[in-house]
Amino acid sequence: MLRVAMVDVPHVAHQATGRARMRRAPKAPRRFLANVCAGLGGCELRRLLRSCGRPPRSALRVSRRRARPQLGRRLAREGFHLSPSPLSADGFFINVQETLSCQAPLLGHSLMHHSGEVYGQEATSTLPIESLRAVAEQTFGDQPLCVLDLCAAPGSKASQVASQLHIDLLVANEPQKTRAALLQANLLRAGVSEALILSMDGTRIGAIMPNAFDVVLVDAPCSGEGNIRKDPSAWDRWAHNDHPQQLQSRLNLQKDLMSSGWQALRPGGLLVYSTCTLNHEENERQCCQLQEQGAQVVRLDEQLVPSTPEGFLRVWPHWLDVEGFFVACFYKETTHVDPAAQMDCLSLGKMGFRRLKTSEVAGLQERVLQELHFSLPPGIPVMDKEEDVFLLTKRLPLLQKLLPHTLLPGIRLLSKQQISKELRLVAGGNLSSEEWLDLYKSAGGGLGASSLSLKSAVDAPTAWKAFQEMKQQRLEPDIVSYNTLLNAFAKDSDGAGAQEVFNEMTDVSVTPGVVSFSVLIEAHARAGHRKAAEQAFRIMQELGLQPNEVTYTALLRARLLSGDLLGAEDLQNELNVVGYTLLIDAYARVGNVEKAEAAVDALSMNAAPNLATYTALMKAYSRAHQLQGAEDWNPTQLPM
Numbered sequence: 179m180l181r182v183a184m185v186d187v188p189h190v191a192h193q194a195t196g197r198a199r200m201r202r203a204p205k206a207p208r209r210f211l212a213n214v215c216a217g218l219g220g221c222e223l224r225r226l227l228r229s230c231g232r233p234p235r236s237a238l239r240v241s242r243r244r245a246r247p248q249l250g251r252r253l254a255r256e257g258f259h260l261s262p263s264p265l266s267a268d269g270f271f272i273n274v275q276e277t278l279s280c281q282a283p284l285l286g287h288s289l290m291h292h293s294g295e296v297y298g299q300e301a302t303s304t305l306p307i308e309s310l311r312a313v314a315e316q317t318f319g320d321q322p323l324c325v326l327d328l329c330a331a332p333g334s335k336a337s338q339v340a341s342q343l344h345i346d347l348l349v350a351n352e353p354q355k356t357r358a359a360l361l362q363a364n365l366l367r368a369g370v371s372e373a374l375i376l377s378m379d380g381t382r383i384g385a386i387m388p389n390a391f392d393v394v395l396v397d398a399p400c401s402g403e404g405n406i407r408k409d410p411s412a413w414d415r416w417a418h419n420d421h422p423q424q425l426q427s428r429l430n431l432q433k434d435l436m437s438s439g440w441q442a443l444r445p446g447g448l449l450v451y452s453t454c455t456l457n458h459e460e461n462e463r464q465c466c467q468l469q470e471q472g473a474q475v476v477r478l479d480e481q482l483v484p485s486t487p488e489g490f491l492r493v494w495p496h497w498l499d500v501e502g503f504f505v506a507c508f509y510k511e512t513t514h515v516d517p518a519a520q521m522d523c524l525s526l527g528k529m530g531f532r533r534l535k536t537s538e539v540a541g542l543q544e545r546v547l548q549e550l551h552f553s554l555p556p557g558i559p560v561m562d563k564e565e566d567v568f569l570l571t572k573r574l575p576l577l578q579k580l581l582p583h584t585l586l587p588g589i590r591l592l593s594k595q596q597i598s599k600e601l602r603l604v605a606g607g608n609l610s611s612e613e614w615l616d617l618y619k620s621a622g623g624g625l626g627a628s629s630l631s632l633k634s635a636v637d638a639p640t641a642w643k644a645f646q647e648m649k650q651q652r653l654e655p656d657i658v659s660y661n662t663l664l665n666a667f668a669k670d671s672d673g674a675g676a677q678e679v680f681n682e683m684t685d686v687s688v689t690p691g692v693v694s695f696s697v698l699i700e701a702h703a704r705a706g707h708r709k710a711a712e713q714a715f716r717i718m719q720e721l722g723l724q725p726n727e728v729t730y731t732a733l734l735r736a737r738l739l740s741g742d743l744l745g746a747e748d749l750q751n752e753l754n755v756v757g758y759t760l761l762i763d764a765y766a767r768v769g770n771v772e773k774a775e776a777a778v779d780a781l782s783m784n785a786a787p788n789l790a791t792y793t794a795l796m797k798a799y800s801r802a803h804q805l806q807g808a809e810d811w812n813p814t815q816l817p818m
């Protein structure tokens with residue numbers, strides 16, 4: 179097995195790293211136990227639950243494209259000690275040495291991360307590509323592959339494909355624009371010049387590009403309960419009443435993504451389906467449906483983990499002290515032809531692209547070599563459009579069909595005659611951590627990544643910490659970052675904290691918008707600061723910003739919580755369902771059935787009351803001892 183540049187990696191025993199510490203085993207909801215763990219015996223179930231209480235194990239993967247000598251030693255110097263992962267030749271667990279005096283270092287802040295030598299990737303997440311590697315070798319031999327990663331952001335598996343497989347085109351798709359920008363930056367950082375980033379609904383790609391790719395990856399959005407160690411709330415959704423509906427819509431999306439991927443796969447190609455969830459519906463059952471479309475299961479290599487009777491890989495967290503994961507691989511018979519729609523071939527010329535002359539390309543190659551010590555891959559079309567010059571890909575016919583959905587038509591080489599930041603990032607070189615970070619940020623990585631960690635922060639202190647880290651990395655927070663942070667303070671009912679964030683926002687000349695004001699008012703309302711909420715509302719109007727339903731609902735909360743029902747009633751015509759429900763609840767508290775009923779009627783004229791609205795109304799009847807009124811409501815009218 180190849181271990182790139184890692185011969186000097188010191189192995190550190192687990193116990194030395196504080197892993198023995200264990201959280202209490204999480205309490206699994208009954209429905210989860212019955213559905214997911216039905217096949218596990220009592221002893222195994224206990225081991226699973228105990229293992230799910232352990233802290234997650236950080237891991238990284240070494241990039242074969244980027245790794246330079248002495249990587250293990252350099253990582254160790256920064257406090258990252260590695261031990262090999264049993265699941266990937268290039269994977270390692272990170273054992274951070276904790277000291278009393280300093281904070282644990284973060285891999286994301288290290289030069290090795292910025293320069294793409296390593297990618298922070300969980301051990302089990304390397305499994306799909308690791309298992310694909312062996313099958314691809316048998317199926318395609320040395321042939322360079324054309325790979326589609328249908329759900330690619332943030333890019334751990336896409337960059338692993340580029341590191342471990344022989345490719346000449348990697349089409350990586352992510353519908354959310356911020357995540358797509360992050361995906362692009364991560365692939366550039368990993369030195370991948372053969373990638374094309376798409377940003378569209380993956381369920382549509384099969385119809386646009388039928389029978390086109392040698393390999394398709396469907397790393398589907400899923401319930402994520404295999405990640406319980408990272409996200410202790412991952413099982414909670416099984417206890418919620420709306421879980422069946424949520425699960426169903428997830429299943430529909432997964433099924434559509436799989437079908438689209440199957441359609442995009444060429445006969446003789448391989449499709450890999452993976453999730454980080456443990457339930458059968460999202461795993462085995464989805465695979466069954468693909469088999470019904472003619473997919474043949476390829477039994478996955480038993481060397482990494484034992485396969486299921488069907489030939490899939492299912493990793494339980496307690497087996498290897500890792501996160502849970504599922505992987506399946508399918509082969510498309512060479513005789514299988516999808517009723518593929520014939521595609522119109524767009525003409526690059528018509529889209530304003532011009533192919534550079536051989537002499538122009540030679541001049542450009544010379545310049546890139548001199549300035550960046552980087553050789554542009556040979557035989558790849560170089561085209562310009564307006565003031566930009568792009569390196570496209572070898573598979574130009576494929577590219578043409580996808581162009582309308584791409585972030586960029588390829589790697590931008592020049593922008594207004596200057597070497598582009600994207601090319602600098604992909605070319606690598608001897609840069610300082612700051613220089614790397616600047617390039618990464620300008621390619622869409624920095625801010626996108628930080629916004630994501632801000633968004634996923636569970637409370638205000640965590641969001642504040644992520645925000646400060648963002649600034650330490652010299653990323654300038656934008657209005658979205660500030661609004662996300664304000665939101666975290668509002669959720670924590672911390673009006674003073676939200677006001678501080680708001681003040682800083684204006685100090686650094688980020689102009690607050692309607693959302694910022696609405697969230698600030700909400701934070702003051704929840705904190706019981708009526709005066710401050712009213713003042714923010716006034717300032718917003720003075721600035722000419724038009725309050726919306728969310729603003730009025732926040733103000734209503736402030737008035738209600740200060741006991742001003744009359745003031746709250748003034749806002750009645752401006753409210754959304756949440757606002758009306760708050761008002762009805764306030765009427766219920768004082769037993770005013772008449773007004774509560776009138777408010778439900780008024781709401782029904784514009785929007786559908788929800789369960790909370792009716793619950794508030796029932797409360798009004800109950801307070802007023804009008805049981806007949808409650809019985810008159812037909813429960814079948816309630817929204818489900």
Ligand SMILES: C[S@@+](CC[C@H](N)C(=O)[O-])C[C@H]1O[C@@H](n2cnc3c(N)ncnc32)[C@H](O)[C@@H]1O
Pocket residue numbers: 328329330331332333334335336351352353354357378379380381397398399400431435
């Ligand atoms: C499990 S994550 C993918 C992780 C990624 N493969 C990696 O290894 O870094 C699933 C991704 O699917 C994306 N997604 C959600 N709906 C989608 C759709 N309709 N088409 C394609 N991707 C979708 C999500 O935004 C998310 O980024």
